[in-house]
Amino acid sequence: MDLDKLLERFTQGDRRALARLITIVENRSRDLTDVMRQIYSRAGQAQVIGITGPPGAGKSTLSDKLIAYFRKQGKTVGVVAVDPSSPFSGGAVLGDRVRMQSHFLDEGVFIRSLSTRGRHGGLARATREVVRLLDAFGCQAILVETVGVGQTELDIMRLAHTTVVVLVPEAGDTIQVMKAGLLEIADIFVVNKADRDGARRLKNELEAMLHLRPEAPWSVPVLLTEATNATGIDELAAKILAHEENRRERRTEAEEGKERVEEWLDLLRDEMSLRLDRARSSPELADVTERLRAAQIDPYSAALEVLSDGGVIARVLAGRQGDGG
């Protein structure tokens, strides 16, 4: 099927067309930027909610209950489950994601897992683009769930409007929370499994820590939940909505303009990187590659040489070089 046809079906609400466009994004295909350019203006309506926290905190169960909540409100829901933790196996280790299959047959819920593709910061960009596709498709609430608490997870959470950090009493002290950078990204803290020992103490510690921060336009709440029996979900959903409203009120056109510039620079970087990869065995770069293999030039001199030759780099980046494979 050609791209125009696919995009047409996508705009008509065809779930298979959505799935195929997501695959284009996942595989970083040549059509990627063109797809995103064409659907860009359709996105921007969804509420994007990030769910993160250490493994075992109950994020999937919490997501599951939030999906049910939004569905009861009549909203269509998108879910992107991201697992950056397994760079070598390539597959997403999303065991308890199975639980979400309670929504599997629901036409109003679209669930997709993403795992590491490539090493060049591509996962955060791919996640952003899958979210935008879901948004353009018409999903009204989009949950982005990450496993773990590394740099990639923090990068991914930047794209959420509202970031929910889920902890459990046994997750240990609040120092860990600070070290992992969670304090800076949390719009809402959830202490899940709140029936366990130490839940209230963790809540108090978090609140004490939050009070130390300078005046902020949003006061970060610390909520207690028991996701397995849906306790506290209504309050969490209400806080998520309140944060979204607060955010919309605060947002200025200047901020939005700045975000577009930053995204454009990120895209340029990624696109240059992708095009360089595609051109790596093109005739354009054959000579320098050969000299590198033969140790006639070092990698630094070779990089400077290519960059100073405007003709080569311009052709490589315009995608006009011979097709290398």
Added chain:
Amino acid sequence: MDLDKLLERFTQGDRRALARLITIVENRSRDLTDVMRQIYSRAGQAQVIGITGPPGAGKSTLSDKLIAYFRKQGKTVGVVAVDPSSPFSGGAVLGDRVRMQSHFLDEGVFIRSLSTRGRHGGLARATREVVRLLDAFGCQAILVETVGVGQTELDIMRLAHTTVVVLVPEAGDTIQVMKAGLLEIADIFVVNKADRDGARRLKNELEAMLHLRPEAPWSVPVLLTEATNATGIDELAAKILAHEENRRERRTEAEEGKERVEEWLDLLRDEMSLRLDRARSSPELADVTERLRAAQIDPYSAALEVLSDGGVIARVLAGRQGDGG
């Protein structure tokens, strides 16, 4: 001091010149690639040893004992302690790195900490370059120690000749090791704090897991150590040496050529990214930036526009655009 002078002092063994060149690398200064180009041919002699594993495994103590071991052999030692875990605070959380100060006054040991600078995969490249500077300076053994077990740590470990993965009995089961990608990168496993319960069981589990792997040119050993009283350090050092010898025997010119090509592509990517950042407020890109701010164009269309205009991108990447600040 100008760059030529600095490089001259560096080649004469001036430690302050080394420190200043490392700062150029850390700050991703304009001179960076030129510095690396000039010192490139002096490097390539050192043995590069990666030390990684979960927090609390005793990596610093182990490094400390290895430094002492190499020093007794009369080798000069470089240490790069990398902490990618604190993207927001900006500073390295290297509390027990203090212990290494036992070597602080030793002229034969050069220790440097690196933490996150920028988000674009720059830490792995900066680490590689600091290691190369230490190598070119004449350090014979270079330890690269990372805190934590995320994607960045795995990327950093790729540059080590020999990767030592340090675990402790209470670190939990071997499934975690596999999930974190440690099985794929380990050339040597160390079960530290071997006097504790479960050390032998962990060793057996790791060995069982290693036996499941297809025939490899190097049989990964699992060693027991008690770093605090230096037990097992001699055996570890011997295995590190054996692995280096095995590696040198196996290495082919074709592999080395391939590595140079990969490094060149990485450098090109990074250098393009750095130059784009420097050009972001240049007159060359002012028009498109303005249209983005005013929402007259979306980021994807803007990226395609810049890339298709060979003149603009060539000038931006050649560093010939007006200086933006």
